[in-house]
Amino acid sequence: MPPGFIVGVYRSGTTLLRYVLDSHPNIAVPPESNFLNGLASLHGDEWYRKGLQGMGVDDQGLQRHLRRFAGALFDDYAVAKGKQRWFDKTPSYVDIIEFLHAIFGEQCRYIMLYRHGLDVANSMSRMYENDVNRGPGKKYADQYPGAPHLTNLRYWMEQCEKMLAFEAAHPAQCFRVKYEEYSAEPARYLPPLFEFLDEAWDPQVLEFYKQQHDYGLQDYKAEESKGFMPNTGTYQSWPEAEIAQAMEIAGPTLKKLGYLS
Template identity: 60%
Template structure:
């Protein structure tokens, strides 16, 4: 079994040289200050949902390049709001100061919506889309928070490619949270561990799609990266926004730097990365395929 999970040394050197010459596509950081409440306008809520290493950052840059859409780096804070909402101990304490369940939800909703709206306002945009992979685990809470007007772009990538990419990050000690716990549980092979992780996370996404079909738009990384002119316009149509061909030149526009954005600093245009797992040995590919097969079939990927 090959031990190499990241790009070779020569490729890393070339990427660094390109970064020095061309500069990364992330060039600014907006400072969002407290906004006068009278200047606020509640924006339509939307979320880009996908497992880590599924092409969410690339699609985030595309969406953020639209004249009306602001897409911040990973926000993560909704996880803590979901924890507060689900804590009986916290609810009991809040009831003691007169905040019941309905009052708590309204306060959490107003807090979250204000954070996003202020960001969009600071960017001069009319709406926002959040891209935070960990939100796969709190989809029902998000839907409770933002209601029936919320829209979800559900992004998928082949499970073995995701597992390969996550294993490369894990090798550099760059993973935390539930994904890391999978690697600690399935110690025999990080790749198989992350195949299990992909299967479980995609299962949650597919279930959510099934329950909210009218408010979800499914797209695959391989499709939009291979043929962006065909697969990206329907995403904007789903959001009710006009298609702007300029979004395809996302690398020529400034974007705020996020936690995972170093992976795309040298990206220019669309170059799909597929079958990155081909260097695995035959036994590992076979086992990973057996793990992923049920979900791969549901998503329309060929299963040997």
């Protein structure tokens, strides 16, 4: 069965969707794996590639070896769980999504998960206690000094634009999901997702909290959940001026995703 990835920015509901998929009898989704970032660095390093070329391993050969190595680890996890296929949920993989495509090929499936950018920025700011240098958006700290919401929003925009570009390039492999929709009406929005994955609908995924899952970093909130509880509009507690500035900054991306008309 084709492997796949849940692709989404941090604080976009990726863990909740991971639990949903992991509750399906055919799909195993481990905690954030992270190690593919290291393989992507190896794959993208010219010095390493030249060394391998000296051993007779060209780029296609390297991709094949990396696919076997990574696939074996995930395959073993799925087998250990008594499942037929695996998905992965690691938000940092947005940055290496083209690498994932290079090694896993056309058969791989991607669930492209989006959440309103201002809610994501609000959640990230709370998570890192407004210290942007502790989070993934730190490279924008100088652009928006003293404004963690805007700094994290800029990070969300950059990641979403990468996701949108990948969707446009590989539409047959991607299925778009919005956090606001699937968390509010899971019985409506989740069945089409499983149809895309060529999996039979199983209502037990709606009771993900009754299933056993392996827990990883940042799973504590979803672990405590007893159902689908949408968390939307959190940014509305911001000052009006900051909301207006945020909308101006993120407007183009929000429009592309249907959050603004």
